[in-house]
Amino acid sequence: EAGVTQFPSHSVIEKGQTVTLRCDPISGHDNLYWYRRVMGKEIKFLLHFVKESKQDESGMPNNRFLAERTGGTYSTLKVQPAELEDSGVYFCASSQVETENTGELFFGEGSRLTVL
Amino acid sequence: AQSVTQLDSQVPVFEEAPVELRCNYSSSVSVYLFWYVQYPNQGLQLLLKYLSGSTLVKGINGFEAEFNKSQTSFHLRKPSVHISDTAEYFCAVTKISGNTGKLIFGQGTTLQVKP
Numbered sequence: 001e002a003g004v005t006q007f008p009s010h011s012v013i014e015k016g017q018t019v020t021l022r023c024d025p026i027s028g029h030d031n032l033y034w035y036r037r038v039m040g041k042e043i044k045f046l047l048h049f050v051k052e053s054k055q056d057e058s059g060m061p062n063n064r065f066l067a068e069r070t071g072g073t074y075s076t077l078k079v080q081p082a083e084l085e086d087s088g089v090y091f092c093a094s095s096q097v098e099t100e101n102t103g104e105l106f107f108g109e110g111s112r113l114t115v116l
Numbered sequence: 117a118q119s120v121t122q123l124d125s126q127v128p129v130f131e132e133a134p135v136e137l138r139c140n141y142s143s144s145v146s147v148y149l150f151w152y153v154q155y156p157n158q159g160l161q162l163l164l165k166y167l168s169g170s171t172l173v174k175g176i177n178g179f180e181a182e183f184n185k186s187q188t189s190f191h192l193r194k195p196s197v198h199i200s201d202t203a204e205y206f207c208a209v210t211k212i213s214g215n216t217g218k219l220i221f222g223q224g225t226t227l228q229v230k231p
Binding site: 003004018031033035041043044045048052055056089091093095104105107108110 | 137150152157158159160161162165188204215217218219220221222223
């Protein structure tokens, strides 16, 4: 069974440009999460989807970030326009509804974003 | 609100020596506790978790952790480490009620196992 996959693994863009990160969760996982780790800091929650619905987006930094999960399958996270402080590693994670109560998540390898 | 503190950013240790990675948390409500590990060029992987019951939990690769409610700690231990244990380790908590996938992570501890 394929794990959580993220694309691209690394993106380098100029300040002011747009970047779209993609996450494919494990098949059948209705819960999808985005997390971010800024250099030297802890991993922080960004938002949570259940199927195609945003359940919790309390961690989104500002309105330059837009997450979507059309059809309840893969998700995209767009940063527009990118700023220097957006640099970091963006992790996607998924879980089944049945395991939601245990808090166990399956993480992708992350997408490293570098904004110059 | 919850917070997690991992007291050591880096822990160097020789192969076959014991190791303890420390984690303290703060929360006004009951939480689940986790240790995740990230090997080089891989995603985070669940090492072990404490949900309830016995305070000593065993995980994969010979790791174990003990939940100490009075000291609000969840330290990770392994009696004899291998080179392959070199990785970054993350302690995390989540509220028992509500969105349990909303993890609060510590800053991470890099375990460096030397031959």
